[in-house]
Amino acid sequence: MPVTNSRRSRNTGITLSRRAGMVFVLPALILFVIFILYPLITALSYSLFDWTGIVRGDFSVFDNYVTIFTQLPYKDAIPNAFVHNILLFVGAMVFQNTIGLGLAVLLHRVRRFKRFFQTVYTLPYLVSPLVVGYLWSLMLSPLFGPVNAVLKGIGLDALAQPWLGNPTTAIWVVVFVTAWQWVGFPVLLYGAALGGIPDEIDEAASLDGATPWQRFRDITGPLLLPAIGTVSVLTFIGAMEAFAIPYALGGSAGNPAGATDVLSLLFYRTAFESGSSNAIGTSSAIATLLFLFIFGVALLMTWLMRRAERRLY
């Protein structure tokens, strides 16, 4: 987690020789190369070949990329899934930077029950996304789901409905459940960042007559910027990689009718369930594009964040 800002502590003395250093790095390097670097690079190369089952055929340059943009089901499924990933990101950001930040700021002032609140807010973040998805699918069930029971109980019968069966509401359920699970994470991170801001700054401003909102806008807010940046980057990566919650709520096909489909589900289906003879070629093309997009945007966001920080301090 790139939590710190770029400043490093001064202690970078040299006490290891180059060779000794290499010996220390070697075990991690071997694991990293075999299980991360090699498969990643290979996956990119897969997308440039024509495949028959698991047999690699001719070098086909960008044929697989042409396929995924011109042929059904890909040319419809990719934009559909992409929009859903973006909705997940936006939903989580809106949720986190209003509710999450609000909770963290309030919690920072509280003495009593602080630990209790912190624990409660973080619990959903700890639970497996798959469990969270299944749990909410039961909660929202049209048969005996507690959510509809509550709605009926308070006289809102009209709102009670099969949330996951309806294509227009289903994707919002996925967005909501994802955001619900993630709120605890910014509460923790923003909480830690707030803890790192000396009280004196805020107190001095309040002595100078600044209102709470002014103090937040001009002091606390800017000082939280590194944390907000970190949360945004991680939320973006998380939203683009979302798999388990959509899988639990809509199955591997993104039911109903692709309404809850996301890119990683599409990739999974193409690679393992499509039955297409060139499944490896097309799925690797999807993976490569997704890979470039996620890594590119994450790098860009980190760079923008660093620049904004440098301008502030």
Place this chain on the structure above:
Amino acid sequence: MSATTTSTRASRARAAKASRAARLPGQRLTLGSFLGSGFLWLYALIAIAPLVLMVLNSFRTMPEMAKSPLGLPLQPTLTSYQKAWITADFQTYFFNSIFVTVASVLLSTAVSLLAAYAFSRTKSRIFTLLEGTFLSGLMLPVYLAILPLFFLLDSLGMVSNLWSLILVYAALGIPFSTFVLTGFFRQLPIELDEAAKLDGAGSFTTFLRVHLPLVRPAIATVIVFRFVPVWNDFFYPLILIRDQKAYTLPVGITRFFGEYQTDWATLFAGLTLATIPLVVLFLLATKQIVSGLTAGMSK
């Protein structure tokens, strides 16, 4: 910043603290703070209600649930747990998950400790490059490399072998773990190394005897933070584990969810079982997690 500004600021801050202390009792009852704590309680309810319902319902029976979806377990029963644990084979999934999580977290922490130590005690372009490469792993959508990974493990005869998951998770943990640990090692004064060297200790002994005990809090943080995603991961076992005997909990749950779709009480018991270890870990380590994060954040 000059010394005079610092001292003015400090004295002003002291004055502010004094005046705030004097004002505080009056402020506590404002509408704002009342709404604030109301919001804290309301969100606590939203965050925890589904989880509480999950646990409560796991002690009820299906007919009871159909009658009142929000009722309390008036005659709590463990039947559902028995069914999930034995009939649905959660015991197998549970111990597979424990084994995979513990082994991979220990392995990745061990190799990351060594690497982080090297990064903090060397200064050469190659190490900067390696550190950057590891760090970039934080932003790479690594699961997209699943096909080559699958073929690699298949050619080694390791599909459906829990060690395939352990090695993959250990590698995936390296970016985060080295990142946190390197930060901690860098904070340890170089004089420690020099003193140990004078006493005749080699680099490995210095690392083991001097540095390792001092970064214990960071080790705990790394272990807790890696435990969560590894325990919860669904994607890798879904693809790398084909044999039901080697299923981890998340894959076991998908199976079980299809099979017991109408037996809600058993479903709730299964979901609860998959969640318990993390909640226990978290309750034991909240302080560790929060202080670990703070340490990671501070400059």
